[in-house]
Amino acid sequence: MKDLTQRAPNPTKKNENDLTDFQKRVADEYLVDGKAGPAYRRAGGKAKDPYRSGCEIVGNPKVDAYIRERQAEIAHRLEIDAETVVRRWWEIATADVNELVQHRRCACRYCYxxxxxxxxxDEEEWQEACRQSEAAGTPRKAPSNDGGYGYLRSADPHPDCPKCDGEGDAIVFVADTRRLGPQARALYAGLKTTKDGMEIKTQDQAKALENVAKHLGMLDAKLNLGIKEDDSLTALVKAIATGGKREEQSLLPNED
Structure with missing residues (x-):
């Protein structure tokens, strides 16, 4: 028998945050990924244009205040502050991609x-090549070992090599990601195996730098570079860029 004392939630009833139950559900879903349309749909919204309806709800001043309050609570629990976020973006923006993957010019087989x-x-490699020549369906001459042993692929090309003209062989080297430094680890976003081989994925360095600039007020509406000298985060980036010496000049060029 249905319990008549239990009532369905009233979507228009205001809660302690002065939001309706539905507004609160949308706001809580928005905190998951920061996307208004999907948040509206996950909250049970039925409008034909979920993106527009979601943006209207998220843009409501009371809903926006609730979202900001929740974000502050989450950041506090995780011990995240603006300095931590900006420093992370700065690490990504200034990381050297060569720590992850390198295009090398290495010695060819004839260089040395x-x-x-x-x-x-070594001799073992030469003997294996000889065995393969003997086992081939079409007889072929055993390879010579007149060039000797000791080939090292990682060596630099010999500038006077007549075979490669001192340019060596092109080799793509991928670092052991278990041993990356802090900045390279921040830049690394995983790898994907494709039909053409491995594809190293990285964070967007240009976007990270743009995020730093926006948070520091360096980009105005016309995308002109400017700087607020009294901004504490600006001082932070200066300190990061100069190894902690806050008195040194910023990364921005002088306009003199």
Whole structure:
């Protein structure tokens, strides 16, 4: 038998934040990903244009105040402040992508061989090549070892090599991501295996730098560079850029 004492929630009833139950649900969903349309749909909204309806709710001053209050509570629990966020963006924006992946010009097989002949890593590699020649369906001459042994792929190209003209071989090197430094780790966003091989994914460095600039008030509506010298976060970025020496000049060029 249905319990008549239990009533369905009233979507228009105001709660302690002076929001309706539905407004609060939308706001709570918005805190998940910061997207008004999906938040409206997840909260149970039925409007034909969820994006517009969601933006109207999120843009309501009381809803906006509730969202900001919740964000502050979350940041406090996680011990996140503006300095932490800006520093993280700065690490991404200034990270050296060469710590993750490198395009190298390395010695070819003839660079350091005797008289610039083909050089093997060791005798075992040469003997394996000989066995493969013997086992081939079409007989072929065993490879020579006149160039000697000791090939090191990571060596720089020999400038006088007649085979590669001192340019070596092009090699793509991917770092061991377990041993990345703090900045490279912040930049690294994972990898994806495709039909063409591995694809290293990184955070958007230009976007990170733009976020820093926006938070410091360096970008006005016309996208002209400007700076607020009394902004504490501006002083933070100066300190980061100069290794903690806040008295040194900022990253912005002088207009003199």
């Amino acid at each position: 061989g005797d008289d610039h002949r083909y050089q093997w890593v």
